[in-house]
Amino acid sequence: METGIGDILAVALPAIVLAFALVVLMVHKELGPFSGISTGGKWMLTLAFSMGVLAFAFKMTVALSIAKAPEQLVAPVLAAYRQSPVTPLKDWSNVYNSEPLPLAYTWQPLPETAPAPADNPTTPEKVALGKRLYYETRLSGDGKLSCASCHDLYGKAGGDGRRTATGIAGQVGGRNVPTVWNAAFQSVMFWDGRAPSLEEQAKGPIMNPIEMGMPGAAELEARLAADATYRDEFAHVFGSGQPITLDLVVKALAAFERTLITPDAPYDRFVRGDAKALTPAQVRGMALFEATGCVTCHRGPGFSDASLLGGQMALRFFPTNATPYEARYNLMADGGATNQSGVRGIWRVPSLRNVALTGPWLHNGSVDKLSEVVRIMASAQLGVPIDEALPSARSVVWSPEERVFKRSERRVLTERDIEDIVAFLNSLSSQSLVAKAKDSPKS
Ligand code: HEC
Ligand code: HEC
Numbered sequence: 001m002e003t004g005i006g007d008i009l010a011v012a013l014p015a016i017v018l019a020f021a022l023v024v025l026m027v028h029k030e031l032g033p034f035s036g037i038s039t040g041g042k043w044m045l046t047l048a049f050s051m052g053v054l055a056f057a058f059k060m061t062v063a064l065s066i067a068k069a070p071e072q073l074v075a076p077v078l079a080a081y082r083q084s085p086v087t088p089l090k091d092w093s094n095v096y097n098s099e100p101l102p103l104a105y106t107w108q109p110l111p112e113t114a115p116a117p118a119d120n121p122t123t124p125e126k127v128a129l130g131k132r133l134y135y136e137t138r139l140s141g142d143g144k145l146s147c148a149s150c151h152d153l154y155g156k157a158g159g160d161g162r163r164t165a166t167g168i169a170g171q172v173g174g175r176n177v178p179t180v181w182n183a184a185f186q187s188v189m190f191w192d193g194r195a196p197s198l199e200e201q202a203k204g205p206i207m208n209p210i211e212m213g214m215p216g217a218a219e220l221e222a223r224l225a226a227d228a229t230y231r232d233e234f235a236h237v238f239g240s241g242q243p244i245t246l247d248l249v250v251k252a253l254a255a256f257e258r259t260l261i262t263p264d265a266p267y268d269r270f271v272r273g274d275a276k277a278l279t280p281a282q283v284r285g286m287a288l289f290e291a292t293g294c295v296t297c298h299r300g301p302g303f304s305d306a307s308l309l310g311g312q313m314a315l316r317f318f319p320t321n322a323t324p325y326e327a328r329y330n331l332m333a334d335g336g337a338t339n340q341s342g343v344r345g346i347w348r349v350p351s352l353r354n355v356a357l358t359g360p361w362l363h364n365g366s367v368d369k370l371s372e373v374v375r376i377m378a379s380a381q382l383g384v385p386i387d388e389a390l391p392s393a394r395s396v397v398w399s400p401e402e403r404v405f406k407r408s409e410r411r412v413l414t415e416r417d418i419e420d421i422v423a424f425l426n427s428l429s430s431q432s433l434v435a436k437a438k439d440s441p442k443s
Pocket of ligand 1: 134139145146147148149150151165166167168173175176177178179180183186188189190191192198201202205206210211212253257
Protein backbone atom coordinates (compact mmCIF):
# COMPACT_ATOMS: atom_id res chain seq x y z
CA MET A 1 0.00 0.00 0.00
CA GLU A 2 2.91 2.32 0.84
CA THR A 3 4.44 2.03 -2.63
CA GLY A 4 0.95 2.50 -4.10
CA ILE A 5 0.61 5.93 -2.48
CA GLY A 6 4.12 6.94 -3.56
CA ASP A 7 3.44 5.87 -7.11
CA ILE A 8 0.13 7.73 -7.26
CA LEU A 9 1.65 10.88 -5.78
CA ALA A 10 4.61 10.80 -8.14
CA VAL A 11 2.25 10.87 -11.12
CA ALA A 12 -0.62 12.88 -9.69
CA LEU A 13 1.16 15.93 -8.33
CA PRO A 14 3.17 16.82 -11.45
CA ALA A 15 0.08 16.05 -13.56
CA ILE A 16 -2.08 18.47 -11.59
CA VAL A 17 0.58 21.21 -11.64
CA LEU A 18 1.21 20.74 -15.35
CA ALA A 19 -2.50 20.75 -16.22
CA PHE A 20 -3.09 23.88 -14.17
CA ALA A 21 -0.12 25.66 -15.79
CA LEU A 22 -1.47 24.70 -19.22
CA VAL A 23 -4.88 26.22 -18.45
CA VAL A 24 -3.26 29.44 -17.18
CA LEU A 25 -1.13 29.64 -20.33
CA MET A 26 -4.12 29.00 -22.62
CA VAL A 27 -6.38 31.58 -21.05
CA HIS A 28 -3.83 34.34 -20.49
CA LYS A 29 -1.55 33.97 -23.55
CA GLU A 30 -3.69 32.34 -26.25
CA LEU A 31 -7.31 33.31 -25.59
CA GLY A 32 -6.87 36.47 -23.44
CA PRO A 33 -5.26 38.92 -25.92
CA PHE A 34 -7.98 38.46 -28.57
CA SER A 35 -11.06 38.35 -26.41
CA GLY A 36 -10.56 41.70 -24.67
CA ILE A 37 -11.45 40.18 -21.30
CA SER A 38 -10.27 42.00 -18.14
CA THR A 39 -7.65 40.42 -15.87
CA GLY A 40 -10.38 39.48 -13.39
CA GLY A 41 -12.34 37.85 -16.19
CA LYS A 42 -9.30 35.89 -17.30
CA TRP A 43 -8.80 34.48 -13.84
CA MET A 44 -12.51 33.59 -13.68
CA LEU A 45 -12.10 31.71 -16.95
CA THR A 46 -8.93 30.06 -15.64
CA LEU A 47 -10.87 28.92 -12.61
CA ALA A 48 -13.77 27.62 -14.69
CA PHE A 49 -11.41 25.67 -16.93
CA SER A 50 -9.49 24.37 -13.92
CA MET A 51 -12.58 22.65 -12.57
CA GLY A 52 -11.51 19.51 -14.40
CA VAL A 53 -8.11 19.69 -12.72
CA LEU A 54 -9.74 20.26 -9.36
CA ALA A 55 -12.08 17.32 -9.94
CA PHE A 56 -9.06 15.20 -10.73
CA ALA A 57 -7.32 16.41 -7.59
CA PHE A 58 -10.46 15.60 -5.60
CA LYS A 59 -10.61 12.09 -7.00
CA MET A 60 -6.93 11.61 -6.19
CA THR A 61 -7.60 12.72 -2.61
CA VAL A 62 -10.44 10.22 -2.30
CA ALA A 63 -8.26 7.46 -3.77
CA LEU A 64 -5.41 8.36 -1.43
CA SER A 65 -7.56 8.50 1.67
CA ILE A 66 -9.02 5.09 0.86
CA ALA A 67 -5.51 3.72 0.40
CA LYS A 68 -4.48 5.29 3.70
CA ALA A 69 -7.61 4.30 5.62
CA PRO A 70 -6.94 2.03 8.59
CA GLU A 71 -7.30 -1.73 8.08
CA GLN A 72 -10.44 -1.95 10.23
CA LEU A 73 -12.27 0.44 7.90
CA VAL A 74 -11.30 -1.17 4.64
CA ALA A 75 -11.26 -4.83 5.65
CA PRO A 76 -15.04 -5.29 6.19
CA VAL A 77 -15.80 -3.63 2.84
CA LEU A 78 -13.34 -5.87 1.07
CA ALA A 79 -14.61 -8.93 2.93
CA ALA A 80 -18.21 -8.15 1.93
CA TYR A 81 -17.07 -7.66 -1.65
CA ARG A 82 -15.21 -10.93 -1.77
CA GLN A 83 -18.04 -12.97 -0.29
CA SER A 84 -19.27 -15.48 -2.78
CA PRO A 85 -22.98 -15.08 -3.56
CA VAL A 86 -23.29 -18.84 -3.98
CA THR A 87 -23.57 -21.03 -0.91
CA PRO A 88 -23.29 -24.79 -1.07
CA LEU A 89 -26.68 -26.44 -1.28
CA LYS A 90 -27.71 -27.57 2.10
CA ASP A 91 -30.83 -28.03 4.09
CA TRP A 92 -30.90 -24.98 6.30
CA SER A 93 -34.23 -25.65 7.92
CA ASN A 94 -34.13 -26.37 11.64
CA VAL A 95 -30.43 -25.61 11.88
CA TYR A 96 -31.00 -22.20 13.38
CA ASN A 97 -29.54 -23.18 16.70
CA SER A 98 -26.77 -25.47 15.53
CA GLU A 99 -25.43 -23.70 12.45
CA PRO A 100 -22.31 -21.63 13.12
CA LEU A 101 -23.01 -17.95 12.69
CA PRO A 102 -21.39 -16.03 9.87
CA LEU A 103 -18.05 -14.68 11.08
CA ALA A 104 -18.98 -11.09 10.54
CA TYR A 105 -19.14 -9.48 13.94
CA THR A 106 -16.17 -9.13 16.27
CA TRP A 107 -16.97 -8.68 19.95
CA GLN A 108 -14.81 -6.19 21.80
CA PRO A 109 -14.19 -5.47 25.48
CA LEU A 110 -14.42 -1.93 26.85
CA PRO A 111 -11.07 -0.09 26.90
CA GLU A 112 -9.60 0.67 30.33
CA THR A 113 -9.55 4.42 29.67
CA ALA A 114 -11.90 6.79 27.89
CA PRO A 115 -10.71 9.10 25.10
CA ALA A 116 -10.42 12.82 25.97
CA PRO A 117 -10.55 15.80 23.59
CA ALA A 118 -7.27 17.64 22.91
CA ASP A 119 -8.47 20.80 24.66
CA ASN A 120 -9.44 19.01 27.86
CA PRO A 121 -6.89 16.35 28.80
CA THR A 122 -7.79 14.23 31.80
CA THR A 123 -5.49 14.94 34.75
CA PRO A 124 -5.84 13.62 38.33
CA GLU A 125 -6.23 17.17 39.74
CA LYS A 126 -8.95 18.06 37.24
CA VAL A 127 -10.75 14.80 37.94
CA ALA A 128 -10.69 15.54 41.67
CA LEU A 129 -12.13 19.03 41.08
CA GLY A 130 -14.76 17.57 38.74
CA LYS A 131 -15.75 15.05 41.37
CA ARG A 132 -16.20 17.80 43.96
CA LEU A 133 -18.35 19.78 41.49
CA TYR A 134 -20.37 16.66 40.68
CA TYR A 135 -21.57 16.54 44.28
CA GLU A 136 -21.83 20.37 44.62
CA THR A 137 -25.38 21.52 45.39
CA ARG A 138 -24.38 25.16 44.82
CA LEU A 139 -24.62 24.33 41.08
CA SER A 140 -28.40 24.45 41.42
CA GLY A 141 -30.59 27.51 41.72
CA ASP A 142 -31.96 26.63 45.16
CA GLY A 143 -28.74 25.01 46.37
CA LYS A 144 -30.44 21.66 46.87
CA LEU A 145 -29.55 19.59 43.80
CA SER A 146 -26.26 18.29 42.51
CA CYS A 147 -25.54 16.12 39.50
CA ALA A 148 -25.57 13.18 41.91
CA SER A 149 -29.20 13.91 42.89
CA CYS A 150 -30.30 12.54 39.53
CA HIS A 151 -27.22 10.51 38.62
CA ASP A 152 -26.67 8.45 41.78
CA LEU A 153 -23.38 6.78 40.90
CA TYR A 154 -23.54 3.75 43.16
CA GLY A 155 -27.06 3.50 44.55
CA LYS A 156 -28.75 3.62 41.12
CA ALA A 157 -25.90 2.79 38.73
CA GLY A 158 -25.62 6.40 37.58
CA GLY A 159 -29.33 7.10 37.10
CA ASP A 160 -32.18 7.75 39.56
CA GLY A 161 -34.30 4.63 39.15
CA ARG A 162 -37.36 6.76 38.39
CA ARG A 163 -39.54 6.84 35.31
CA THR A 164 -38.60 10.44 34.47
CA ALA A 165 -36.38 13.00 36.17
CA THR A 166 -37.38 15.12 39.15
CA GLY A 167 -35.66 18.50 39.13
CA ILE A 168 -35.64 21.74 41.11
CA ALA A 169 -38.71 22.29 43.31
CA GLY A 170 -39.92 18.77 42.51
CA GLN A 171 -40.61 19.53 38.86
CA VAL A 172 -41.00 16.37 36.79
CA GLY A 173 -39.30 16.25 33.40
CA GLY A 174 -40.38 14.28 30.35
CA ARG A 175 -37.40 12.00 29.97
CA ASN A 176 -35.75 9.16 31.82
CA VAL A 177 -32.36 9.83 33.40
CA PRO A 178 -29.66 7.99 31.45
CA THR A 179 -26.67 6.69 33.37
CA VAL A 180 -23.47 8.74 33.42
CA TRP A 181 -21.39 5.55 33.55
CA ASN A 182 -19.59 5.12 30.21
CA ALA A 183 -21.21 8.26 28.76
CA ALA A 184 -17.54 9.16 28.08
CA PHE A 185 -17.55 6.70 25.18
CA GLN A 186 -20.60 8.18 23.48
CA SER A 187 -20.14 10.47 20.48
CA VAL A 188 -23.32 12.44 21.23
CA MET A 189 -25.17 13.01 24.48
CA PHE A 190 -28.82 12.92 25.59
CA TRP A 191 -31.56 10.58 24.37
CA ASP A 192 -31.90 12.65 21.20
CA GLY A 193 -28.14 13.18 20.77
CA ARG A 194 -28.45 16.98 20.87
CA ALA A 195 -25.20 17.66 22.80
CA PRO A 196 -21.95 16.98 20.96
CA SER A 197 -19.73 16.37 24.01
CA LEU A 198 -19.71 15.84 27.76
CA GLU A 199 -18.55 19.46 28.14
CA GLU A 200 -21.53 20.81 26.19
CA GLN A 201 -23.85 18.33 27.86
CA ALA A 202 -23.03 19.50 31.40
CA LYS A 203 -24.18 23.06 30.67
CA GLY A 204 -27.66 21.68 29.92
CA PRO A 205 -28.87 20.52 33.37
CA ILE A 206 -27.21 23.41 35.27
CA MET A 207 -29.12 26.04 33.29
CA ASN A 208 -32.27 24.02 32.63
CA PRO A 209 -35.10 25.75 34.59
CA ILE A 210 -36.72 22.43 35.51
CA GLU A 211 -33.48 20.60 36.32
CA MET A 212 -30.92 22.56 38.37
CA GLY A 213 -32.43 25.94 37.50
CA MET A 214 -29.31 28.09 37.76
CA PRO A 215 -30.34 31.64 36.77
CA GLY A 216 -27.19 32.27 34.70
CA ALA A 217 -23.47 31.58 34.25
CA ALA A 218 -22.50 34.77 36.14
CA GLU A 219 -24.41 33.64 39.23
CA LEU A 220 -22.74 30.24 39.19
CA GLU A 221 -19.28 31.76 38.67
CA ALA A 222 -19.81 34.25 41.51
CA ARG A 223 -20.98 31.52 43.90
CA LEU A 224 -17.92 29.36 43.31
CA ALA A 225 -15.51 32.31 43.31
CA ALA A 226 -16.83 33.29 46.74
CA ASP A 227 -15.33 30.08 48.11
CA ALA A 228 -11.56 30.33 48.67
CA THR A 229 -11.07 26.57 48.40
CA TYR A 230 -12.62 26.63 44.91
CA ARG A 231 -10.45 29.62 43.93
CA ASP A 232 -7.37 27.64 44.97
CA GLU A 233 -8.44 24.45 43.31
CA PHE A 234 -9.36 26.09 39.98
CA ALA A 235 -6.03 28.01 40.02
CA HIS A 236 -4.18 24.77 40.72
CA VAL A 237 -5.90 22.92 37.86
CA PHE A 238 -6.27 25.61 35.19
CA GLY A 239 -3.51 28.09 36.10
CA SER A 240 -3.56 31.03 38.50
CA GLY A 241 -5.08 34.30 37.35
CA GLN A 242 -7.74 32.33 35.48
CA PRO A 243 -11.22 33.43 36.61
CA ILE A 244 -13.68 30.64 37.45
CA THR A 245 -15.98 30.31 34.43
CA LEU A 246 -18.81 27.99 33.42
CA ASP A 247 -16.49 26.64 30.69
CA LEU A 248 -13.91 25.53 33.25
CA VAL A 249 -16.63 24.07 35.49
CA VAL A 250 -17.91 21.85 32.68
CA LYS A 251 -14.37 20.89 31.66
CA ALA A 252 -13.68 19.61 35.17
CA LEU A 253 -17.05 17.81 35.31
CA ALA A 254 -16.37 16.16 31.95
CA ALA A 255 -12.88 15.08 33.06
CA PHE A 256 -14.42 13.40 36.11
CA GLU A 257 -17.08 11.73 33.95
CA ARG A 258 -14.32 10.31 31.71
CA THR A 259 -13.20 8.24 34.69
CA LEU A 260 -16.71 6.79 35.18
CA ILE A 261 -16.19 3.71 33.07
CA THR A 262 -16.89 0.05 33.72
CA PRO A 263 -14.62 -2.39 31.88
CA ASP A 264 -15.32 -5.01 34.58
CA ALA A 265 -18.48 -6.71 33.28
CA PRO A 266 -18.57 -10.53 32.95
CA TYR A 267 -18.95 -9.88 29.21
CA ASP A 268 -15.56 -8.11 29.18
CA ARG A 269 -13.91 -11.00 31.01
CA PHE A 270 -15.50 -13.41 28.53
CA VAL A 271 -14.19 -11.62 25.44
CA ARG A 272 -10.81 -11.14 27.11
CA GLY A 273 -10.52 -14.92 27.30
CA ASP A 274 -12.28 -16.21 30.42
CA ALA A 275 -14.66 -18.73 28.85
CA LYS A 276 -16.35 -19.36 32.20
CA ALA A 277 -17.32 -15.72 32.74
CA LEU A 278 -20.69 -16.23 31.04
CA THR A 279 -23.34 -18.87 31.68
CA PRO A 280 -24.46 -21.06 28.75
CA ALA A 281 -27.73 -19.08 28.61
CA GLN A 282 -25.78 -15.84 28.39
CA VAL A 283 -23.59 -17.16 25.56
CA ARG A 284 -26.71 -18.27 23.73
CA GLY A 285 -28.23 -14.85 24.32
CA MET A 286 -25.06 -13.24 23.00
CA ALA A 287 -25.28 -15.29 19.80
CA LEU A 288 -28.96 -14.40 19.46
CA PHE A 289 -28.15 -10.73 20.07
CA GLU A 290 -25.98 -10.91 16.96
CA ALA A 291 -28.13 -13.26 14.89
CA THR A 292 -31.32 -11.28 15.52
CA GLY A 293 -29.62 -8.10 14.38
CA CYS A 294 -29.34 -6.12 17.63
CA VAL A 295 -25.70 -5.48 16.71
CA THR A 296 -26.82 -3.40 13.75
CA CYS A 297 -27.40 -0.57 16.21
CA HIS A 298 -26.01 -1.71 19.57
CA ARG A 299 -22.51 -2.51 18.39
CA GLY A 300 -18.91 -2.02 19.42
CA PRO A 301 -17.46 -2.16 22.92
CA GLY A 302 -20.07 0.31 24.24
CA PHE A 303 -23.00 -1.51 22.59
CA SER A 304 -23.98 1.68 20.80
CA ASP A 305 -23.35 2.89 17.28
CA ALA A 306 -23.22 6.41 18.78
CA SER A 307 -19.69 5.71 19.92
CA LEU A 308 -16.38 7.54 19.91
CA LEU A 309 -14.79 4.14 19.30
CA GLY A 310 -15.69 3.97 15.62
CA GLY A 311 -19.47 4.46 15.68
CA GLN A 312 -21.07 5.16 12.32
CA MET A 313 -24.73 5.99 12.71
CA ALA A 314 -25.51 7.65 16.01
CA LEU A 315 -29.22 8.34 15.47
CA ARG A 316 -31.96 5.96 14.43
CA PHE A 317 -35.69 5.91 14.04
CA PHE A 318 -37.57 4.48 17.00
CA PRO A 319 -40.08 2.86 16.90
CA THR A 320 -39.27 1.96 13.29
CA ASN A 321 -42.14 -0.48 12.62
CA ALA A 322 -45.73 -0.02 13.71
CA THR A 323 -46.52 -2.35 16.64
CA PRO A 324 -49.11 -2.38 19.42
CA TYR A 325 -46.30 -1.33 21.79
CA GLU A 326 -46.23 2.24 20.58
CA ALA A 327 -49.72 2.93 21.92
CA ARG A 328 -49.21 0.82 25.05
CA TYR A 329 -46.08 2.71 26.09
CA ASN A 330 -46.85 6.05 24.49
CA LEU A 331 -43.70 5.81 22.39
CA MET A 332 -44.66 8.45 19.82
CA ALA A 333 -45.60 11.35 22.09
CA ASP A 334 -41.98 12.54 22.06
CA GLY A 335 -40.30 12.49 18.65
CA GLY A 336 -36.76 12.98 19.96
CA ALA A 337 -34.49 14.72 17.47
CA THR A 338 -37.41 15.38 15.10
CA ASN A 339 -38.74 17.89 17.65
CA GLN A 340 -42.24 16.80 16.71
CA SER A 341 -44.76 14.62 18.39
CA GLY A 342 -46.93 11.88 16.94
CA VAL A 343 -44.23 10.88 14.47
CA ARG A 344 -41.70 8.04 14.36
CA GLY A 345 -39.04 9.63 16.51
CA ILE A 346 -35.32 9.88 15.93
CA TRP A 347 -33.19 8.83 18.90
CA ARG A 348 -29.56 8.28 19.74
CA VAL A 349 -28.72 4.56 19.98
CA PRO A 350 -28.16 4.18 23.73
CA SER A 351 -25.33 2.15 25.18
CA LEU A 352 -26.45 -1.13 26.73
CA ARG A 353 -23.64 -1.20 29.28
CA ASN A 354 -25.17 -1.69 32.76
CA VAL A 355 -28.61 -1.61 31.14
CA ALA A 356 -29.96 -4.26 33.52
CA LEU A 357 -29.25 -1.86 36.42
CA THR A 358 -30.76 1.28 34.92
CA GLY A 359 -34.47 0.59 34.58
CA PRO A 360 -37.10 1.71 33.97
CA TRP A 361 -36.21 1.89 30.32
CA LEU A 362 -36.60 3.88 27.10
CA HIS A 363 -36.59 7.65 26.69
CA ASN A 364 -39.84 8.03 28.63
CA GLY A 365 -39.04 5.39 31.23
CA SER A 366 -42.33 3.71 30.37
CA VAL A 367 -41.15 0.09 30.45
CA ASP A 368 -40.14 -1.56 33.70
CA LYS A 369 -39.30 -5.06 32.51
CA LEU A 370 -36.13 -5.60 30.53
CA SER A 371 -37.66 -8.60 28.77
CA GLU A 372 -40.44 -6.31 27.51
CA VAL A 373 -37.82 -3.88 26.11
CA VAL A 374 -36.24 -6.78 24.22
CA ARG A 375 -39.65 -7.72 22.78
CA ILE A 376 -40.24 -4.11 21.73
CA MET A 377 -36.79 -3.88 20.13
CA ALA A 378 -37.18 -7.18 18.27
CA SER A 379 -40.53 -6.25 16.76
CA ALA A 380 -40.36 -2.45 16.47
CA GLN A 381 -36.72 -2.24 15.36
CA LEU A 382 -36.16 -5.53 13.57
CA GLY A 383 -39.57 -6.83 12.52
CA VAL A 384 -38.86 -10.12 14.31
CA PRO A 385 -42.00 -11.66 15.81
CA ILE A 386 -42.08 -13.45 19.15
CA ASP A 387 -43.75 -16.76 18.52
CA GLU A 388 -43.59 -20.25 19.99
CA ALA A 389 -45.47 -21.98 17.20
CA LEU A 390 -43.47 -20.75 14.24
CA PRO A 391 -39.83 -21.88 14.32
CA SER A 392 -37.06 -19.84 12.75
CA ALA A 393 -35.89 -21.25 9.47
CA ARG A 394 -33.40 -20.61 6.79
CA SER A 395 -33.97 -21.82 3.26
CA VAL A 396 -31.95 -21.92 0.08
CA VAL A 397 -33.72 -21.58 -3.26
CA TRP A 398 -32.09 -21.98 -6.69
CA SER A 399 -32.67 -19.01 -8.96
CA PRO A 400 -32.16 -20.21 -12.57
CA GLU A 401 -32.11 -16.68 -14.09
CA GLU A 402 -29.36 -15.39 -11.84
CA ARG A 403 -27.69 -18.80 -11.42
CA VAL A 404 -27.36 -18.27 -7.67
CA PHE A 405 -28.83 -19.80 -4.55
CA LYS A 406 -31.04 -17.24 -2.86
CA ARG A 407 -30.87 -17.41 0.90
CA SER A 408 -33.87 -16.43 2.87
CA GLU A 409 -34.31 -16.36 6.56
CA ARG A 410 -37.42 -16.26 8.64
CA ARG A 411 -36.44 -15.18 12.10
CA VAL A 412 -38.65 -15.66 15.11
CA LEU A 413 -37.79 -15.35 18.76
CA THR A 414 -39.27 -17.61 21.39
CA GLU A 415 -39.83 -16.62 25.00
CA ARG A 416 -36.76 -18.65 25.90
CA ASP A 417 -34.72 -16.67 23.36
CA ILE A 418 -35.93 -13.45 25.00
CA GLU A 419 -34.88 -14.79 28.40
CA ASP A 420 -31.45 -15.67 27.04
CA ILE A 421 -31.00 -12.21 25.52
CA VAL A 422 -31.98 -10.70 28.89
CA ALA A 423 -29.44 -13.00 30.56
CA PHE A 424 -26.83 -11.72 28.13
CA LEU A 425 -27.78 -8.08 28.83
CA ASN A 426 -27.21 -8.84 32.51
CA SER A 427 -23.65 -9.85 31.64
CA LEU A 428 -23.02 -6.23 30.59
CA SER A 429 -23.39 -5.07 34.20
CA SER A 430 -20.24 -3.94 35.93
CA GLN A 431 -19.46 -6.21 38.84
CA SER A 432 -18.54 -3.35 41.13
CA LEU A 433 -21.82 -1.55 40.31
CA VAL A 434 -23.85 -4.71 40.88
CA ALA A 435 -22.24 -5.01 44.27
CA LYS A 436 -23.25 -1.45 45.10
CA ALA A 437 -26.61 -1.00 43.39
CA LYS A 438 -29.43 -1.16 45.87
CA ASP A 439 -33.07 -1.95 45.06
CA SER A 440 -32.71 -1.35 41.34
CA PRO A 441 -35.72 -2.65 39.35
CA LYS A 442 -35.30 -6.31 38.52
CA SER A 443 -36.26 -7.68 35.14
C1 HEC B 1 -32.96 16.94 37.59
C2 HEC B 1 -32.23 15.76 37.27
C3 HEC B 1 -30.86 15.92 36.65
C4 HEC B 1 -29.78 16.59 37.15
C5 HEC B 1 -29.70 17.39 38.44
C6 HEC B 1 -28.69 16.34 36.24
N1 HEC B 1 -29.10 15.55 35.21
FE1 HEC B 1 -27.94 14.78 33.79
N2 HEC B 1 -29.58 14.11 32.82
C7 HEC B 1 -30.88 14.19 33.30
C8 HEC B 1 -31.80 13.79 32.27
C9 HEC B 1 -33.31 13.72 32.38
C10 HEC B 1 -31.03 13.50 31.14
C11 HEC B 1 -31.55 13.10 29.77
C12 HEC B 1 -32.17 14.32 29.12
C13 HEC B 1 -32.46 14.15 27.66
O1 HEC B 1 -31.98 13.20 27.07
O2 HEC B 1 -33.19 14.96 27.11
C14 HEC B 1 -29.63 13.69 31.54
C15 HEC B 1 -28.53 13.42 30.73
C16 HEC B 1 -27.23 13.49 31.17
C17 HEC B 1 -26.09 12.98 30.43
C18 HEC B 1 -26.11 12.30 29.10
C19 HEC B 1 -25.92 10.84 29.21
C20 HEC B 1 -26.14 10.18 27.89
O3 HEC B 1 -25.91 8.99 27.78
O4 HEC B 1 -26.57 10.85 26.94
C21 HEC B 1 -24.97 13.26 31.18
C22 HEC B 1 -23.54 12.91 30.84
C23 HEC B 1 -25.41 13.95 32.35
N3 HEC B 1 -26.79 14.04 32.32
C24 HEC B 1 -24.58 14.47 33.30
C25 HEC B 1 -25.03 15.37 34.28
C26 HEC B 1 -24.16 16.23 35.05
C27 HEC B 1 -22.65 16.32 34.92
C28 HEC B 1 -24.96 16.92 35.90
C29 HEC B 1 -24.57 18.01 36.88
C30 HEC B 1 -24.03 19.20 36.29
C31 HEC B 1 -26.32 16.46 35.65
N4 HEC B 1 -26.33 15.55 34.66
C32 HEC B 1 -27.42 16.87 36.40
C33 HEC B 1 -31.23 14.56 34.56
C34 HEC B 1 -30.43 15.29 35.42
C1 HEC C 1 -32.45 0.00 14.34
C2 HEC C 1 -31.65 0.22 15.51
C3 HEC C 1 -31.87 -0.68 16.71
C4 HEC C 1 -31.90 -2.05 16.74
C5 HEC C 1 -31.78 -3.02 15.58
C6 HEC C 1 -32.06 -2.42 18.13
N1 HEC C 1 -32.12 -1.30 18.91
FE1 HEC C 1 -32.27 -1.25 20.93
N2 HEC C 1 -32.47 0.75 20.84
C7 HEC C 1 -32.39 1.54 19.72
C8 HEC C 1 -32.75 2.89 20.04
C9 HEC C 1 -32.77 4.07 19.08
C10 HEC C 1 -33.07 2.90 21.42
C11 HEC C 1 -33.55 4.10 22.23
C12 HEC C 1 -35.05 4.10 22.28
C13 HEC C 1 -35.60 5.30 23.00
O1 HEC C 1 -35.09 6.40 22.75
O2 HEC C 1 -36.54 5.16 23.80
C14 HEC C 1 -32.86 1.55 21.89
C15 HEC C 1 -33.03 1.14 23.21
C16 HEC C 1 -32.76 -0.14 23.70
C17 HEC C 1 -32.82 -0.53 25.07
C18 HEC C 1 -33.19 0.37 26.23
C19 HEC C 1 -32.01 1.17 26.70
C20 HEC C 1 -32.34 2.03 27.89
O3 HEC C 1 -31.39 2.46 28.56
O4 HEC C 1 -33.51 2.32 28.15
C21 HEC C 1 -32.49 -1.87 25.13
C22 HEC C 1 -32.40 -2.74 26.37
C23 HEC C 1 -32.26 -2.30 23.77
N3 HEC C 1 -32.41 -1.22 22.93
C24 HEC C 1 -31.93 -3.60 23.41
C25 HEC C 1 -31.98 -4.06 22.10
C26 HEC C 1 -31.98 -5.45 21.73
C27 HEC C 1 -31.89 -6.62 22.68
C28 HEC C 1 -32.07 -5.48 20.38
C29 HEC C 1 -32.20 -6.71 19.49
C30 HEC C 1 -33.39 -7.51 19.74
C31 HEC C 1 -32.10 -4.11 19.90
N4 HEC C 1 -32.06 -3.27 20.98
C32 HEC C 1 -32.16 -3.73 18.57
C33 HEC C 1 -32.03 1.10 18.46
C34 HEC C 1 -32.01 -0.23 18.07
